[in-house]
Amino acid sequence: MGNRFSRRDFLKTTALVGGSILAGGLKDAFAYKEFKGWTKSYGMLVDLTQCVGCRSCEKACNEVNNLPKPDVPFDDASVFEIERRPTAKAYTVVNRYENPKDKGKPVYRKIQCNHCNEPACFSACPIHAYTKTPEGAVLYDPDKCFGCRYCMIACPFYVPAYDYESALQPKIVKCIFCYPRIKKNMLPACAEACPTGTLTFGKRKDLIKLARKKIMENPDRYIDHIYGEHEVGGTSWLYISGVPFEHLGFPTNLPTKPLIEQVKGFLGAVPVVFTVWPALFGMCYAAVRHRMETKEDKKEKKEERK
Amino acid sequence: MNQNETMDREFNFRSWFMDKLLMGMTWPEYLRSLITPFNIIAAAILVVGIPIIATRFIYGLASVTHASYEYPWGLILGWGLFGGVPLSATGFVMATAYYIFGFKRYKPLVRLGVLTGFMGYFFAVVYLLVDLGRPWRIYYPMFVGFGTASVLFLVAWHVATYLTVQFLEFSPAILEWIQARRVYKWATFITIAMTIAGIILSTLHQSALGALFLLAPGKLHPLWYSSYIPHFFLASSIYAALVMVIAVSTLCARFLRHRADRYFLDSLDSLTMGLGKGAVVAMYVYFALKWVGVAHDNNWALLNTPYGHWFLVEVIGFVLVPALIITLGLKANAVPLVRFGAFYAVVGILVNRLNVSIVAFNWNLPDHLHHIIPPWKEVMIVLTLVTIHILVFRWIVSRMPVIRQEETIHETH
Numbered sequence: 001m002g003n004r005f006s007r008r009d010f011l012k013t014t015a016l017v018g019g020s021i022l023a024g025g026l027k028d029a030f031a032y033k034e035f036k037g038w039t040k041s042y043g044m045l046v047d048l049t050q051c052v053g054c055r056s057c058e059k060a061c062n063e064v065n066n067l068p069k070p071d072v073p074f075d076d077a078s079v080f081e082i083e084r085r086p087t088a089k090a091y092t093v094v095n096r097y098e099n100p101k102d103k104g105k106p107v108y109r110k111i112q113c114n115h116c117n118e119p120a121c122f123s124a125c126p127i128h129a130y131t132k133t134p135e136g137a138v139l140y141d142p143d144k145c146f147g148c149r150y151c152m153i154a155c156p157f158y159v160p161a162y163d164y165e166s167a168l169q170p171k172i173v174k175c176i177f178c179y180p181r182i183k184k185n186m187l188p189a190c191a192e193a194c195p196t197g198t199l200t201f202g203k204r205k206d207l208i209k210l211a212r213k214k215i216m217e218n219p220d221r222y223i224d225h226i227y228g229e230h231e232v233g234g235t236s237w238l239y240i241s242g243v244p245f246e247h248l249g250f251p252t253n254l255p256t257k258p259l260i261e262q263v264k265g266f267l268g269a270v271p272v273v274f275t276v277w278p279a280l281f282g283m284c285y286a287a288v289r290h291r292m293e294t295k296e297d298k299k300e301k302k303e304e305r306k
Numbered sequence: 307m308n309q310n311e312t313m314d315r316e317f318n319f320r321s322w323f324m325d326k327l328l329m330g331m332t333w334p335e336y337l338r339s340l341i342t343p344f345n346i347i348a349a350a351i352l353v354v355g356i357p358i359i360a361t362r363f364i365y366g367l368a369s370v371t372h373a374s375y376e377y378p379w380g381l382i383l384g385w386g387l388f389g390g391v392p393l394s395a396t397g398f399v400m401a402t403a404y405y406i407f408g409f410k411r412y413k414p415l416v417r418l419g420v421l422t423g424f425m426g427y428f429f430a431v432v433y434l435l436v437d438l439g440r441p442w443r444i445y446y447p448m449f450v451g452f453g454t455a456s457v458l459f460l461v462a463w464h465v466a467t468y469l470t471v472q473f474l475e476f477s478p479a480i481l482e483w484i485q486a487r488r489v490y491k492w493a494t495f496i497t498i499a500m501t502i503a504g505i506i507l508s509t510l511h512q513s514a515l516g517a518l519f520l521l522a523p524g525k526l527h528p529l530w531y532s533s534y535i536p537h538f539f540l541a542s543s544i545y546a547a548l549v550m551v552i553a554v555s556t557l558c559a560r561f562l563r564h565r566a567d568r569y570f571l572d573s574l575d576s577l578t579m580g581l582g583k584g585a586v587v588a589m590y591v592y593f594a595l596k597w598v599g600v601a602h603d604n605n606w607a608l609l610n611t612p613y614g615h616w617f618l619v620e621v622i623g624f625v626l627v628p629a630l631i632i633t634l635g636l637k638a639n640a641v642p643l644v645r646f647g648a649f650y651a652v653v654g655i656l657v658n659r660l661n662v663s664i665v666a667f668n669w670n671l672p673d674h675l676h677h678i679i680p681p682w683k684e685v686m687i688v689l690t691l692v693t694i695h696i697l698v699f700r701w702i703v704s705r706m707p708v709i710r711q712e713e714t715i716h717e718t719h
Contacts, residue, residue, distance in 0.1 A: 085375065120521055126459035127451035146446045147439015149378035150458045153667075154521040162439070164373035167366040170439040253670075254524045263457055266517040266536050270460065270510060277506045281406050285498060288408035 037117055041136035041236055042182060043204030044191060045211055046110060048241040048248065049221055051198040053080065053094055053108035060193030061092050061112075064178065083249060086112060088163040091175040092190060097248050107241070109248045110190070110198070113138060113159045113175035114228060115236035118258035121151035121160060129172075136204065136236040137177035145171060156232050156254050177236065204236055211240050233258030326483065329704060348693050355690025358683050362436060370683040376668055379437075381680040385688050386433025388659040390426050391465075391515055392543040393652060396554070397423020397472050398508040399547035401501045403584075414570040415551055415577055417479055417708045421699070422554050423547075424472035427465060429695045436687060457517045464511035471503050482712040483705060513540040519662060527666035529608055529617045532599040535662075541595055545588035546655045548581045549628075552648035558709050565703055567710035575641045582632050582644040589629035589651065596621050613669060620661055624654030 059074040061067070068089045072079050080096035087093075092112035099105050115138045122130040122138065129144035130151065140151075140160075147170055152160045163170045178188035186192070191199040200207060208229055215222045227245050228235040231254050239245070246252045255262070328336040362370045371380050400419025403409040435441040447453065447462040474496065481490040516539030519526050532538070559566060559574055600606060608614045628650035635643030664678050671677070703709060 087375065123455050124453075124458065124521055125451075126447040126453040126456045126462050128453045129451065144446065144451045145440070146443035147441075148458060149439070150456070150518070152375065152378040153518075153525075156522070156524045158376055161375045162373075162378065164368035164371070165366050167362075167364055168440075170366060251524045259521050259523070260455060262520040262523060262533075263455075263517060265533070266457065266513070266520065267455070267460075273506055273509050277509065278502050281402070281502050281505055285406045285502075288406070292408070 035118070037234065038132070038134055038136060039205070040134060041117070041204045042177075042201065043115075043136060043207045043236040043238055044177075044188065045200040045202070045207040046237065046239045047198050047200070047214070048107055048109055048239060048243075050196045051094070051108040051110065052196055053077075053096055053106070054195065055079075055094050056193040056195060057110055057190035057199065058090065058092055058094060060189040061175075062090065064181070064189035065091060065176070067091065086159055086161055086174065088161045088165070088173045091173070095249065097243075100243055100247055107243055107248060109239075111157075111159075111249070112190075112237070113177070114157055115175075115177050116232055116258070117234040117236070118232075118260055120154035120156060120232065120259040123258075123260040123263065124150040124154035126150070133179065135177075135179065135182050137179040137182065139176055139179060140172050140174060142169070142171035147171075154259065156251055156259065204234075204238070207238055211238055214240060230256040232256070233261075326705060348697060351689055351693045355686050355693070358686050359436060359690060361683070362687065367437070367439065370681070370687060372677065372681060372684075374677065376671055377664075377677055379663060379667075381664070381684050381688055382433050382437045384660050384663040385656070386437075386691065387430050388515060388663045389656045390430045390433065392512060392539065392546040392655050392659065393550045394423045394426025394430065395508060395512060395543040395547035396420075396426070396550050397475060398501075398504040399544060400551060401475060401497075402505055405498055405501045406505075411573070412577055412580070414573050414709070415555060415581075417476070418555055418558065418703075419547070419551050420472065420475045421479070421702060421708050422550060424469070424476045425695065425699050425702075427469045427472060429691060431465065431469065432691060433688075436691070457514050457521070461511050461514045461518065464507045464514065468504065468507040468511065471500050471507065475500050475504065479706045479708055482707050508543070509540060512543040513537065515539050516662070519667075522667070525668050525670075526662065527613050527669040528603060528605050529600065529613060530662050530666040532603055534595065534599040534602065537595060538592070538599065541588065541592045542655060542658060545585045545592060545651065548585035548588065549648040549651040549655075552578050552581050552585070552645055553652050555709075556645050556648075558703060562700065562703050562709065565709060569711060570709045578641055578644055578648075579636060579639075582636055582648065585648065585651065586629055586632045586636065589625060589632075593621065593625050593629065596625070613666065616661070616665070620654075620657055624657045625651075628654055 055074050058070075062070065062074070070090065079093075083095050084093040092110055094108050094110050097107045097109060099107050115136050117132075119130065119132055119138045121140075122132055125145075126148065127144045127146060129141045131139045131141070133139060147162075149160075149162055149172075151172060152158075152162060159174050161173045163173060178186070178190075181188060187201050191201040200210065202210070208226060211226045211229075215224055215226070221242055222240050223242065223244055225241075225245065227239040227241070227250055228237055233256070239250070241248060324330060324332065331339060358370060367373055371382070374380075396419040400412065400416050400423075404412050404416045431444075435444065438444065443450075447459050448466065453459040474493065477493045478490055478497075481487075481493055513536035516535040516537075519531065519535060520533070523531055555574060555578070559571060563571070600609070609618065628647045631650060632644050632647035635641070635645075635647055668674055668677070
């Protein structure tokens with residue numbers, strides 16, 4: 001009972017707390033709340049002018065990730081006849097496109113998960129089966145997934161594939177940016193296997209500088225656009241090309257904001273509805289009841305007078 | 307009440323069973339009564355359809371759907387979830403009108419509205435269970451992982467909660483049916499709270515079904531992709547509810563006439579006109595809102611493209627025209643015309659939801675129109691579930707006091 005918190009103690013504590021706030025202990029708490037991106041994230045720069053369509057990346061990816069054997073061997077060029085996409089059996093595929101500048105020199109493009117800075121799949125998932133790691137990789141956990149496939153609806157790049165064949169353990173399949181290898185300071189398998197220097201792995205911010213430098217030094221070779229720098233808020237995978245991206249199957253109708261921004265307004269209305277609606281409709285109910293009771297009172301009074 | 311007590315004493319299971327489940331018939335009588343043209347067609351559909359649903363669970367979704375990576379959602383969700391949920395707004399709209407706003411005249415239709423809503427949500431979940439990759443994990447958004455930034459997380463929670471709310475809202479009918487008086491009192495006591503909970507949940511998840519597509523701006527055609535899409539979905543669900551009540555009550559009065567009481571049948575025409583008035587106002591508002599959407603995104607130039615023409619067919623042919631038909635019916639005091647307009651408007655809702663979820667989704671992919679034609683097995687699954695839906699609905703309306711009032715318990719509201 002002896003320990004009383006005196007006025008003096010109170011003032012002392014207040015001064016201490018206040019002082020430490022001013023000294024900067026809570027500086028971050030006062031800052032404008034804004035996601036500045038993953039500053040240390042890795043990325044991959046794909047120089048489409050250098051790709052020759054050898055599909056070494058596809059082969060390496062298949063082996064490192066223990067994926068099922070492909071239907072067509074990796075050295076068979078007949079796969080280029082049709083436009084392919086990542087499937088439940090392949091994290092990545094290379095497609096061939098006609099070069100509008102030079103018909104004899106087709107352009108090859110590797111396609112896989114772009115590992116968005118603020119991924120739409122992550123925003124879509126109702127169970128948090130997706131994780132964006134600080135290293136850049138967007139990972140998926142099949143143990144959490146119930147198979148709604150909303151991530152496939154949301155992905156602007158049509159990347160996640162689904163294992164529809166399985167009745168008991170269907171799951172999303174997509175590139176994992178060789179996350180276990182990155183953690184061990186190894187290159188992603190595709191980058192390691194690439195014989196032409198098409199794929200450069202590094203810190204995303206360094207890769208953007210590199211891409212700018214390349215474009216600046218070779219303005220005839222490249223178009224002035226780093227695909228993935230701003231698309232849907234930026235992606236870990238970045239592309240530079242000699243032909244406009246719309247010729248190479250890239251979606252070019254995307255906003256530069258992360259896709260979650262499209263939904264924030266709606267989600268912001270949820271607490272409003274939860275708090276205002278009960279008051280509003282409760283009042284309506286009370287008002288209607290009140291009116292009916294007043295009517296009944298009047299009736300009774302009239303009857304009394306009679 | 308003396309008579310009731312003696313009845314309770316004479317209670318035995320066999321008579322209870324015959325009275326409640328066989329509607330007072332003996333087994334042979336009951337089975338004979340089941341042989342009708344409608345039931346024969348329904349049985350034929352189930353004989354084909356149920357094995358197909360079983361195939362889906364044994365061999366995976368690939369055995370019955372396109373199993374497409376680009377089109378992860380097909381007819382099962384487009385019809386069952388996106389089409390079914392707005393047409394199931396009947397429960398919340400009728401309960402709100404009756405309990406909150408005091409439209410007491412509509413009492414004969416309130417239970418029908420609540421049952422239509424409850425069944426609609428229940429079957430929306432059934433469609434979802436057929437379509438989910440691992441349906442046995444359906445509770446995961448509630449217990450395993452919380453994707454609070456996901457609109458689908460909101461939909462999952464709200465549909466689950468609202469299904470419970472609707473069950474509680476409909477429970478008085480079940481309790482009257484089995485004559486559980488004490489629980490009945492308790493169930494009616496929470497009606498107002500449940501109704502307001504229903505408004506909150508419905509406002510949010512009806513609009514959320516539209517908001518799901520906000521995440522896919524590059525995929526949904528700009529004429530359907532609009533920042534207003536949650537408003538479109540909510541606004542159209544309100545008139546969907548009103549025209550659906552007209553449609554369902556018309557069907558009940560026609561095909562389940564012997565289950566209805568005079569109270570329901572005598573008031574139906576005038577109540578239909580009242581619902582029609584409400585629906586028409588909501589339809590014109592929605593029609594105007596659609597144009598505000600086009601103006602907001604300045605999409606006028608797109609109207610004169612093939613998809614623009616289809617957009618005009620939807621907005622004029624399936625919203626404005628049925629609205630005009632109902633208006634005409636109201637002016638001419640012609641109930642059949644109002645009913646026709648209502649059925650037409652129900653179709654219009656389905657057209658809109660299928661447009662958003664299937665026709666206008668991935669419109670820019672090559673060979674799009676070929677991809678969206680569902681395989682016959684998927685169509686058969688939908689047809690089977692529709693049939694089961696109708697059969698269960700009919701089973702309930704035939705037995706429980708939905709379009710008639712139970713004589714032994716009088717509602718105190």
